Amino acid sequence: MPDPSAWSQDAHRFLDGEGPPPADPVERDRAALFEQAVRDWTHGLPSLDERIDAGVMAALRGRALLRADTWWRWLLEPRRVALRPALALAASMVLVALSSAVTVVLRDRPAVAPGAGTSGPVMTGTVLVRFELVAPLAHRVTLAGSFNAWSDSTISFARSSTTGAWTVTVPLPPGEHQYLFVIDGERWVPDPAAHAQVQDEFGQTNSVLVVGPRGVVRS
Amino acid sequence: MGAGRTVDDGTIVRRVLHGDVEAFGELVLRYREAFGRYAVAFCGDADVAADAMQEACIRAFDALATCQHPDRFGAWFFRILRNQCHNHRTRQRAHIPLDTVTAAAPERTEARVERRDLRDQVERALRHLTVEQREAFVLRDVEGHSYAEMAELLGEREDRLRMRVHRARDAMRRELDGVHA
Numbered sequence: 001m002p003d004p005s006a007w008s009q010d011a012h013r014f015l016d017g018e019g020p021p022p023a024d025p026v027e028r029d030r031a032a033l034f035e036q037a038v039r040d041w042t043h044g045l046p047s048l049d050e051r052i053d054a055g056v057m058a059a060l061r062g063r064a065l066l067r068a069d070t071w072w073r074w075l076l077e078p079r080r081v082a083l084r085p086a087l088a089l090a091a092s093m094v095l096v097a098l099s100s101a102v103t104v105v106l107r108d109r110p111a112v113a114p115g116a117g118t119s120g121p122v123m124t125g126t127v128l129v130r131f132e133l134v135a136p137l138a139h140r141v142t143l144a145g146s147f148n149a150w151s152d153s154t155i156s157f158a159r160s161s162t163t164g165a166w167t168v169t170v171p172l173p174p175g176e177h178q179y180l181f182v183i184d185g186e187r188w189v190p191d192p193a194a195h196a197q198v199q200d201e202f203g204q205t206n207s208v209l210v211v212g213p214r215g216v217v218r219s
Numbered sequence: 220m221g222a223g224r225t226v227d228d229g230t231i232v233r234r235v236l237h238g239d240v241e242a243f244g245e246l247v248l249r250y251r252e253a254f255g256r257y258a259v260a261f262c263g264d265a266d267v268a269a270d271a272m273q274e275a276c277i278r279a280f281d282a283l284a285t286c287q288h289p290d291r292f293g294a295w296f297f298r299i300l301r302n303q304c305h306n307h308r309t310r311q312r313a314h315i316p317l318d319t320v321t322a323a324a325p326e327r328t329e330a331r332v333e334r335r336d337l338r339d340q341v342e343r344a345l346r347h348l349t350v351e352q353r354e355a356f357v358l359r360d361v362e363g364h365s366y367a368e369m370a371e372l373l374g375e376r377e378d379r380l381r382m383r384v385h386r387a388r389d390a391m392r393r394e395l396d397g398v399h400a
Contacts (some may be wrong), residue, residue: 006389048255
């Protein structure tokens with residue numbers, strides 16, 4: 001039993017643009033009137049002022065674009081690789097060589113010790129974590145977190161002259177860490193790429209990073 | 220959303236991520252134009268929609284590194300905008316005076332319905348839809364998106380969206396009948 005207060009299936013098909021007008025003349029007229037009314041209402045809608053664009057861009061010029069750890073996230077991302085059998089052996093050797101190279105780099109590279117901001121030996125049981133941040137207009141960027149007693153002056157990012165990105169590599173012990181980026185010593189901003197944000201007791205939103213014994217588990 | 224463009228969204232996103240902040244302006248322009256009417260229709264107020272759009276643009280910029288498929292920036296941005304529209308509309312609705320959402324005055328209901336009146340009635344009927352119904356109706360009957368496009372934007376199955384649009388239309392019909400009766 002069709003619901004007299006609802007549109008017929010023919011009317012819905014017509015309003016969806018998938019069928020002719022309903023055969024029933026009353027339903028056809030109602031559907032046509034409804035369609036016209038919606039079209040009129042739509043045409044009467046104001047468009048968004050184009051000055052919004054300038055307002056948004058003015059706001060963005062004073063902001064930093066955050067991009068932490070995208071390079072190793074790419075490395076960790078699962079991806080499917082199709083290889084011809086003849087190339088499989090050679091490819092596997094190349095992959096082994098590459099992974100070794102990364103390991104060697106991580107082991108030999110001087111690490112930034114928390115609290116120092118320069119270089120020092122990698123502490124036993126720590127994992128090197130690289131933070132990267134694109135902040136073209138920033139003059140100074142530092143990293144503050146639970147791992148350096150929230151100091152805004154001990155871990156400084158270095159700016160790449162080629163890409164403009166700010167980077168720093170920090171040895172962190174396994175566990176959960178909270179952190180913020182500090183831009184020009186004034187703006188403390190969370191990392192929008194982090195897997196989780198938490199509120200601290202002061203109402204500040206902090207980003208969360210989880211480090212496992214063999215690498216970053218979640219960022 | 221891609222016709223006539225010399226630079227695709229993915230290229231622009233990558234430029235911005237490499238520090239070209241100004242390139243983001245092209246995305247703001249594109250998607251203010253593409254989704255502006257949706258925002259106005261959904262929020263029911265141009266000023267509220269403008270606030271939602273600005274907030275969405277800034278949030279998209281801040282989170283751009285998390286856009287996993289830069290070539291599908293539009294769908295990703297739409298979801299941010301949609302959340303902002305929901306938030307701003309909720310705040311706005313708390314301040315709408317009751318008399319602006321009541322039905323037409325009884326003495327007008329017997330009169331011949333002019334197109335302008337009917338347009339106003341459509342606006343009123345829309346306010347009585349659920350958030351999900353209003354969104355589906357706006358995307359399908361106002362914006363003219365196909366069900367496939369809606370599925371891409373909303374991450375829902377087409378048959379569910381079709382059902383939602385039909386229920387929205389039925390609800391509007393009942394509201395309009397209430398006004399006309």
